[in-house]
Structures are given as C-alpha cells and as structure tokens.
Amino acid sequence: MTCSRQRLAAGLCLLLALPFFLLACGGGSLVPAATPAPASTEAARPTAVSGDTGASPTSRPPASPTQPPPSPTPARGLQFDPPQVSQGGVAVVYLYEDAASATATFGGRQYPMLRDGNRWWAIIGVGALANTGLAPVSVAYTPAGGGEPRSVVQSITITDREFPVEHVELSPETASLLAPDIVQAELAKRAAIFSGYTLQRMWTGPFQAPSSGMLTDHYGVGRSYNNGPVTDYHRGTDFAGEIGAPVYAAATGRVVFTGELKVRGNTVIIDHGAGVFTAYHHLSAIDVQEGELVTAGRQIGAIGSTGLVTGPHLHWE
Numbered sequence: 524m525t526c527s528r529q530r531l532a533a534g535l536c537l538l539l540a541l542p543f544f545l546l547a548c549g550g551g552s553l554v555p556a557a558t559p560a561p562a563s564t565e566a567a568r569p570t571a572v573s574g575d576t577g578a579s580p581t582s583r584p585p586a587s588p589t590q591p592p593p594s595p596t597p598a599r600g601l602q603f604d605p606p607q608v609s610q611g612g613v614a615v616v617y618l619y620e621d622a623a624s625a626t627a628t629f630g631g632r633q634y635p636m637l638r639d640g641n642r643w644w645a646i647i648g649v650g651a652l653a654n655t656g657l658a659p660v661s662v663a664y665t666p667a668g669g670g671e672p673r674s675v676v677q678s679i680t681i682t683d684r685e686f687p688v689e690h691v692e693l694s695p696e697t698a699s700l701l702a703p704d705i706v707q708a709e710l711a712k713r714a715a716i717f718s719g720y721t722l723q724r725m726w727t728g729p730f731q732a733p734s735s736g737m738l739t740d741h742y743g744v745g746r747s748y749n750n751g752p753v754t755d756y757h758r759g760t761d762f763a764g765e766i767g768a769p770v771y772a773a774a775t776g777r778v779v780f781t782g783e784l785k786v787r788g789n790t791v792i793i794d795h796g797a798g799v800f801t802a803y804h805h806l807s808a809i810d811v812q813e814g815e816l817v818t819a820g821r822q823i824g825a826i827g828s829t830g831l832v833t834g835p836h837l838h839w840e
C-alpha cells in the first residue's frame with residue numbers, strides 16, 4: 524500500500540473492515556472484474572491427460588516406501604479466470620469433472636459451485652490486504668456416478684496492488700461509533716446475512732451503476748483515523764448525491780435485508796446468487812421489502828446520510 528495524504532472529502536463514509544468479500548469494484552470500474560463466461564468451449568478446456576486417474580506423469584510424486592500410496596484424486600486440476608488475481612480482485616474458479624456437486628474453499632471460506640455444462644464454477648474474492656503470492660484453492664466434489672468424495676487443490680497467484688491512503692479526522696462523538704462492541708454487533712449481523720448462499724446465478728450481463736452520481740471514493744483505499752496506523756480500508760465505492768436521489772439495484776436478485784445499521788445507516792442488501800451480494804448504505808429511504816425479487820435498474824431506495832458519514836452519499840459494496 525502506498526501512503527499519500529488526501530483531504531477528507533465531503534460525503535465520505537467511515538466504514539470498517541469486514542472479513543467478507545462482496546462485489547469489489549476498484550479503479551472506477553462498475554463491472555465485476557470477472558464474470559462467469561458463457562458456455563464452455565473445447566479451446567478453453569484443460570489439456571486432456573491419459574490414464575485412469577488423469578494424473579500427469581510430470582506431476583506424479585516419486586515412488587517412496589515411506590510415502591502413502593498415490594491419491595486416487597484426478598489431477599485434471601482447476602482453471603482460474605483470470606489466471607492471477609490482484610489484491611481486492613475476484614476470479615472465477617472452474618472445475619472440469621463429471622460431478623454431482625462441488626464446493627470450493629479459499630481463504631477459509633466455502634463457495635458452493637454451480638454447474639455450467641461440463642464444468643463447475645464459483646467466484647472467489649481476495650481482500651485488499653490479502654497476502655501476495657501463492658494461495659491454495661481446493662475443490663471437494665462428489666463424482667456424478669457415485670463413489671467417494673474427491674478433492675483437487677491448486678494455488679492461485681495473488682499479485683500486489685497499490686492503494687492510496689486517506690487520513691481521516693474523527694470527532695470523539697463520531698469515533699465512539701467505532702467502539703468495538705458496536706462494530707462487532709454490526710459485523711455479526713452482516714455475517715448472518717452473508718452466510719446465506721443461493722445456488723443459482725440470478726443476474727445476466729455486467730452490473731449497472733446503482734446511482735447516476737459521481738464516484739467520489741474507491742474500493743481498497745487505506746484508512747488512517749486521527750493519524751493512527753492504517754488498520755482498515757474502504758470496502759466499497761462511494762457515489763455523490765443529494766438526499767433523496769434514486770438508488771437502483773445493480774443487478775437482478777432477491778432483497779435479503781432492509782433495515783438500520785449503526786455504522787452503515789439505512790441499508791438494503793441484495794443476494795444475486797452464487798455468493799454475490801450487493802449492499803446499499805446510508806440511505807434516506809428504502810423502497811423494497813425483504814424477500815422481494817428486484818430486477819436490474821429497479822429503484823430500491825434513495826441517497827441519504829444515515830449512519831457514520833460526513834455527508835450524504837451512497838456507499839455501495
């Protein structure tokens with residue numbers, strides 16, 4: 524992370540770090556960095572290897588009496604799109620196996636996979652503060668014809684990405700909202716919401732901007748409060764706007780939360796399926812109900828200044 528001093532802009536939100544991946548939009552992009560590709564093609568498939576186990580001769584460990592017998596796990600491997608992922612980015616994991624079900628595990632979090640023709644896919648997210656280098660992605664799956672569950676492990680390379688740092692001055696009253704008990708309660712509430720997983724992709728095409736307002740703060744910007752160390756980073760994208768300006772659903776999905784959060788203010792969270800959620804914060808009005816199915820572009824609320832903010836804006840995760 525680089526450290527460049529920035530002036531505190533009006534309408535900044537002071538959101539705390541979350542151990543979750545949401546839709547991470549950096550660099551001004553409003554489109555997810557990776558979306559599942561359409562139907563698979565032969566060209567995109569991994570090179571076929573011979574043998575019942577599918578193991579490549581070059582990847583087979585040398586025989587040794589002290590080692591356990593070779594694993595029956597096929598080594599056809601996983602594919603990542605993109606092949607490398609930067610800090611704060613997302614990647615699609617593909618498994619090419621005839622499976623009845625499959626679940627990817629990355630960074631301690633499980634991602635149930637969805638079938639697309641002859642392959643399975645899931646979107647994984649990398650935090651802006653994630654360690655760079657190789658990180659293991661494992662996929663456990665049940666063969667379609669039955670039999671013992673199998674697993675494949677392959678590492679993805681996480682590359683470094685430079686993020687600026689904002690120095691934020693907080694008044695004692697404002698800082699009190701960042702007290703650990705308040706923050707932890709909000710984290711727990713969100714954790715419960717994001718623990719839901721819909722095994723269906725509900726969106727089509729790129730996500731839309733949730734507001735016509737100007738982008739004022741990007742994902743991944745480091746945060747130093749009252750000249751303290753950088754312990755946090757901005758987990759969303761901020762849009763400027765007047766109180767009452769419309770906020771739209773970025774993509775089709777189901778509303779899984781509406782309500783007030785102490786730090787994030789009035790909030791709408793939409794589940795788009797496949798582990799992808801979008802969250803809309805600091806709203807002045809909420810126009811949808813929990814359980815409601817919303818289509819892309821539908822107005823779901825209005826820009827406000829509820830929660831911990833320095834002025835009206837939309838914080839979108």
Ligand SMILES: [Zn+2]
Pocket residue numbers: 535536537538740757759760761837838839
């Ligand atoms: Zn924000």
